Amino acid sequence: MNSQNSNLQDKLSEYYSSIFEKELIDDIIKVGRFESIESGNLLIDIGQDLTHIPLILSGVVKIMRQENEDEELALYYLERGDTCAISFVNCIDHKRSIFRGIVEKDVEVVFLPVEVIDDWLQKHKTWRRFIIDSYHLRLLEMVDAIDGLAFMKLKNRMLKYLIEKVKITQENILDITHQEIANDLNSSRVVVSRMLKQLEQENKIEMRRNKIIIESF
DNA sequence: ACATTAAGTGATT
DNA sequence: AATCACTTAATGT
Numbered sequence: 602m603n604s605q606n607s608n609l610q611d612k613l614s615e616y617y618s619s620i621f622e623k624e625l626i627d628d629i630i631k632v633g634r635f636e637s638i639e640s641g642n643l644l645i646d647i648g649q650d651l652t653h654i655p656l657i658l659s660g661v662v663k664i665m666r667q668e669n670e671d672e673e674l675a676l677y678y679l680e681r682g683d684t685c686a687i688s689f690v691n692c693i694d695h696k697r698s699i700f701r702g703i704v705e706k707d708v709e710v711v712f713l714p715v716e717v718i719d720d721w722l723q724k725h726k727t728w729r730r731f732i733i734d735s736y737h738l739r740l741l742e743m744v745d746a747i748d749g750l751a752f753m754k755l756k757n758r759m760l761k762y763l764i765e766k767v768k769i770t771q772e773n774i775l776d777i778t779h780q781e782i783a784n785d786l787n788s789s790r791v792v793v794s795r796m797l798k799q800l801e802q803e804n805k806i807e808m809r810r811n812k813i814i815i816e817s818f
Numbered sequence: 819a820c821a822t823t824a825a826g827t828g829a830t831t
Numbered sequence: 832a833a834t835c836a837c838t839t840a841a842t843g844t
Contacts, residue, residue, distance in 0.1 A: 780824075791825095791833075794826065811824075
């Protein structure tokens, strides 16, 4: 076994040994392709053929939809231990991706080919559990996102977005511009600036140029 | 000093 | 809540 494989084994055991049985981890090492991807790169794009599904070992991936050039919406984040089960079902049917996944914090990821993940559903009980749980979680997050759009005022939606961001970056000083927030929430920069100012007056956040400090979360 | 980019403001829909 | 038109502030060269 070469060094990259043993490295992969270490990481897999570290993060997944509590949910996956040993044989499954061995199988993953056998067929998985390990990759490191730097922040800012695309993991998957809309319309792209899905031949593999990603298993995230570290880092963060932002999953979003995009209608036109300048209309986008952030849906949810993938972190360590996550996979995109939506892409999994897509994968089995050999459909194209309906999402875009962009790397937000450098990721280490294992790509698993479609052919095997189907078999594993029967072969490994923990895999089956993992996929079902993951699909369920993603669905809940999606419903949450829809609720946000339908019922929540932008200010609340934005606060939720910021807190989420703090959680995944482990940093309460966010490196972000008003424009970027507006893009993620499919809103406009002017409105975001005004809402942020309100949040600042409520002492929930503090603003610097290119930075937002979240006080309470 | 100047140009560029981020953020703020008032009016209008 | 969005858009327009414009100002002001911060930053890079």
